[in-house]
Amino acid sequence: MKEKTAQDENKEVLPSKKKKWSLQHKKCKMCGATDAPHVSHGYCKNCYPKTKRGKKVRRDSIKKHWKKIKARAKEYNERPEVKEKIEQKRNWRYFGGNREKALERDNYQCSICGLTREENRKRHNRDLYVSHIKKGNNNLDNLITMCPICHFDGMVKKQFHREIGNRDQKTSSEG
Numbered sequence: 001m002k003e004k005t006a007q008d009e010n011k012e013v014l015p016s017k018k019k020k021w022s023l024q025h026k027k028c029k030m031c032g033a034t035d036a037p038h039v040s041h042g043y044c045k046n047c048y049p050k051t052k053r054g055k056k057v058r059r060d061s062i063k064k065h066w067k068k069i070k071a072r073a074k075e076y077n078e079r080p081e082v083k084e085k086i087e088q089k090r091n092w093r094y095f096g097g098n099r100e101k102a103l104e105r106d107n108y109q110c111s112i113c114g115l116t117r118e119e120n121r122k123r124h125n126r127d128l129y130v131s132h133i134k135k136g137n138n139n140l141d142n143l144i145t146m147c148p149i150c151h152f153d154g155m156v157k158k159q160f161h162r163e164i165g166n167r168d169q170k171t172s173s174e175g
């Protein structure tokens with residue numbers, strides 16, 4: 001076990017044959033380190049995307065492969081587990097986790113015209129909208145289920161909001 005083979009000696013020699021970071025640059029122009037590999041024009045892998053040239057290269061490559069990127073993103077977003085995750089994130093971000101509850105309370109129907117979830121999916125190829133009655137409040141009684149048509153019909157929406165507002169005022173004054 002003590003004897004060294006010729007191969008081992010070769011291995012020991014190799015580290016001294018250190019590769020230069022770059023032919024023209026000793027260190028990265030931006031971060032001054034040589035930890036990350038050199039990419040181009042004296043910038044390391046981390047810094048190159050931040051330079052003007054790096055950004056342009058990235059933009060050009062995106063332009064060139066746009067169709068491929070888009071197709072891949074679409075494929076990814078279409079996966080059921082990803083779809084669910086996105087939906088969950090949206091749910092927490094905009095509705096404080098009350099979106100499903102609001103849908104359940106409204107029987108999975110548009111509160112204005114009564115369009116059901118399945119019918120809505122068939123007709124508009126998307127889920128029902130859950131809208132806020134007043135801004136900045138994710139409470140269950142501030143959420144309302146709507147189909148896209150009622151959601152975007154400003155008059156209906158405004159009127160409904162007014163009615164809800166009146167009803168709230170009445171109940172609060174009564175109670």
Ligand SMILES: [Zn+2]
Nearest residue numbers: 028031044047
């Ligand atoms: Zn750098």
Ligand SMILES: [Zn+2]
Nearest residue numbers: 110113147150
């Ligand atoms: Zn509707």
